[in-house]
Amino acid sequence: MHRFELRVRYGDTDQMGFAYYAHYLRWFEIGRAEMMRAAGLSYRDIETEGISLPVLEARCRYFKPARYDDRLAIETGVRSLGRASVRFGYRILRLDSEEVLAVGMTEHCFMDRNDRPARPPRRLRELLEQAPRLPDEDVRRSREA
Amino acid sequence: MHRFELRVRYGDTDQMGFAYYAHYLRWFEIGRAEMMRAAGLSYRDIETEGISLPVLEARCRYFKPARYDDRLAIETGVRSLGRASVRFGYRILRLDSEEVLAVGMTEHCFMDRNDRPARPPRRLRELLEQAPRLPDEDVRRSREA
Amino acid sequence: MHRFELRVRYGDTDQMGFAYYAHYLRWFEIGRAEMMRAAGLSYRDIETEGISLPVLEARCRYFKPARYDDRLAIETGVRSLGRASVRFGYRILRLDSEEVLAVGMTEHCFMDRNDRPARPPRRLRELLEQAPRLPDEDVRRSREA
Amino acid sequence: MHRFELRVRYGDTDQMGFAYYAHYLRWFEIGRAEMMRAAGLSYRDIETEGISLPVLEARCRYFKPARYDDRLAIETGVRSLGRASVRFGYRILRLDSEEVLAVGMTEHCFMDRNDRPARPPRRLRELLEQAPRLPDEDVRRSREA
Numbered sequence: 001m002h003r004f005e006l007r008v009r010y011g012d013t014d015q016m017g018f019a020y021y022a023h024y025l026r027w028f029e030i031g032r033a034e035m036m037r038a039a040g041l042s043y044r045d046i047e048t049e050g051i052s053l054p055v056l057e058a059r060c061r062y063f064k065p066a067r068y069d070d071r072l073a074i075e076t077g078v079r080s081l082g083r084a085s086v087r088f089g090y091r092i093l094r095l096d097s098e099e100v101l102a103v104g105m106t107e108h109c110f111m112d113r114n115d116r117p118a119r120p121p122r123r124l125r126e127l128l129e130q131a132p133r134l135p136d137e138d139v140r141r142s143r144e145a
Numbered sequence: 146m147h148r149f150e151l152r153v154r155y156g157d158t159d160q161m162g163f164a165y166y167a168h169y170l171r172w173f174e175i176g177r178a179e180m181m182r183a184a185g186l187s188y189r190d191i192e193t194e195g196i197s198l199p200v201l202e203a204r205c206r207y208f209k210p211a212r213y214d215d216r217l218a219i220e221t222g223v224r225s226l227g228r229a230s231v232r233f234g235y236r237i238l239r240l241d242s243e244e245v246l247a248v249g250m251t252e253h254c255f256m257d258r259n260d261r262p263a264r265p266p267r268r269l270r271e272l273l274e275q276a277p278r279l280p281d282e283d284v285r286r287s288r289e290a
Numbered sequence: 291m292h293r294f295e296l297r298v299r300y301g302d303t304d305q306m307g308f309a310y311y312a313h314y315l316r317w318f319e320i321g322r323a324e325m326m327r328a329a330g331l332s333y334r335d336i337e338t339e340g341i342s343l344p345v346l347e348a349r350c351r352y353f354k355p356a357r358y359d360d361r362l363a364i365e366t367g368v369r370s371l372g373r374a375s376v377r378f379g380y381r382i383l384r385l386d387s388e389e390v391l392a393v394g395m396t397e398h399c400f401m402d403r404n405d406r407p408a409r410p411p412r413r414l415r416e417l418l419e420q421a422p423r424l425p426d427e428d429v430r431r432s433r434e435a
Numbered sequence: 436m437h438r439f440e441l442r443v444r445y446g447d448t449d450q451m452g453f454a455y456y457a458h459y460l461r462w463f464e465i466g467r468a469e470m471m472r473a474a475g476l477s478y479r480d481i482e483t484e485g486i487s488l489p490v491l492e493a494r495c496r497y498f499k500p501a502r503y504d505d506r507l508a509i510e511t512g513v514r515s516l517g518r519a520s521v522r523f524g525y526r527i528l529r530l531d532s533e534e535v536l537a538v539g540m541t542e543h544c545f546m547d548r549n550d551r552p553a554r555p556p557r558r559l560r561e562l563l564e565q566a567p568r569l570p571d572e573d574v575r576r577s578r579e580a
Contacts, residue, residue, distance in 0.1 A: 022170035
């Protein structure tokens with residue numbers, strides 16, 4: 001899987017002393033953007049070519065809290081690729097301990113400039129086909145992580 | 146279901162012109178806080194009594210985008226209540242059209258001051274038992290909405 | 291001055307137990323949007339007519355912290371109106387105590403669809419001329435508040 | 436000055452296509468945290484020792500917009516150090532062009548665990564005395580950058 005590192009910032013924390021739960025979806029965005037960049041195509045370029053990937057669904061399961069100043073790794077891969085949609089999978093780890101803090105997924109469609117469903121350009125499709133793969137199991141309720 | 150209204154703000158939008166997907170989890174937080182307040186117990190009071198409800202899982206399915214200045218309604222109910230956890234369900238509607246823009250769920254455990262699992266205080270349990278109920282169907286991939 | 295009420299949400303807090311300082315600028319945005327709406331012209335309509343008001347400068351002075359679930363009032367007025375720019379002033383109050391928690395200002399230019407400086411449309415100019423006024427004193431360093 | 440690099444993320448943008456103005460204050464937070472870390476003392480350690488640095492004032496002047504996926508540099512230095520407060524100064528640059536996009540400052544007091552003003556511990560004081568210095572000119576209205 002592709003790996004990208006970042007830190008929990010003060011503005012990410014809440015009064016429980018944990019990173020607020022919505023920020024994980026932001027970290028997922030960072031993970032998929034950096035995975036695509038590493039594969040040779042930035043999401044900015046994709047949008048410039050007229051295709052965007054709006055989110056159809058997002059899920060996150062939280063196992064252990066991320067705390068202020070923790071160094072995290074976001075691992076990102078492709079779970080499944082359909083004609084008109086793609087699912088990414090994510091794991092958030094604390095770098096010092098390599099503990100998995102959270103796992104998640106996002107599903108996206110391909111949309112053209114007129115906000116209509118579209119086929120992805122060939123270069124994007126190839127990139128997603130060759131991206132690191134994750135088994136497309138569901139994000140289950142059991143605590144397997 | 147309990148209903149709370151808010152507006153999409155400029156800071157919620159992204160360059161696609163839609164509300165950024167992570168903000169929906171924030172709206173869910175507002176929904177459950179206001180549902181509890183309407184039922185007679187604020188989440189602030191719950192925390193003051195030493196119990197917090199950290200999130201174990203969050204899901205959101207996005208059907209139509211929310212846009213700047215849209216008036217939204219957040220509908221919130223309890224999906225299921227276990228000994229040590231509770232699941233809330235949510236619907237986000239655009240007020241003008243009453244279209245459902247998104248549905249979601251969050252699952253929480255009860256935690257005491259020492260970050261250990263705890264039984265909810267009786268008053269909180271009663272509140273959650275009497276809260277508006279939603280069938281605990283999964284947030285499915287099919288586009289029923 | 292125009293007054294708009296909101297609540298501090300969990301996602302606004304940080305591990306100090308205070309509302310994170312960047313959120314005040316978001317509250318200022320809400321204040322000026324609601325002031326304009328109350329005066330008869332929504333910021334969405336302004337943008338639809340091809341004019342936007344990007345921020346040139348923002349300042350905030352923090353006197354007392356806002357905390358989770360606090361009910362706040364945002365007071366907004368116009369400080370000064372130039373040919374090509376406008377300054378808004380803000381006060382954030384805690385509603386229960388009417389304490390002033392923060393004061394601030396933002397300065398904006400008028401920009402057309404081509405990202406060029408523009409004169410505001412007459413209706414917007416009139417609205418800003420008739421909006422609640424604040425003396426255009428600087429947000430000073432002295433702790434008067 | 437100390438320099439730290441980051442990227443503008445999708446969640447930072449707004450429908451104008453620019454980074455939303457409140458995020459700059461978040462970038463300032465990252466800048467001062469990383470400057471302190473580079474000087475040998477993390478802000479997490481400072482808080483662990485019982486001292487926090489709540490913000491008294493924040494200012495930002497915006498010259499040119501930051502856009503999605505732009506690589507930015509945050510330059511951070513100390514503007515002035517008093518007995519009970521410290522002012523940091525910041526510059527946000529676009530890395531490709533080395534253009535200055537924004538400048539800003541934040542002023543902080545030192546606070547102990549009981550939310551009372553405090554003297555900074557010696558190690559923190561020494562760090563701030565030896566940190567990169569910026570002239571303590573005001574963030575002026577003139578467009579000099």
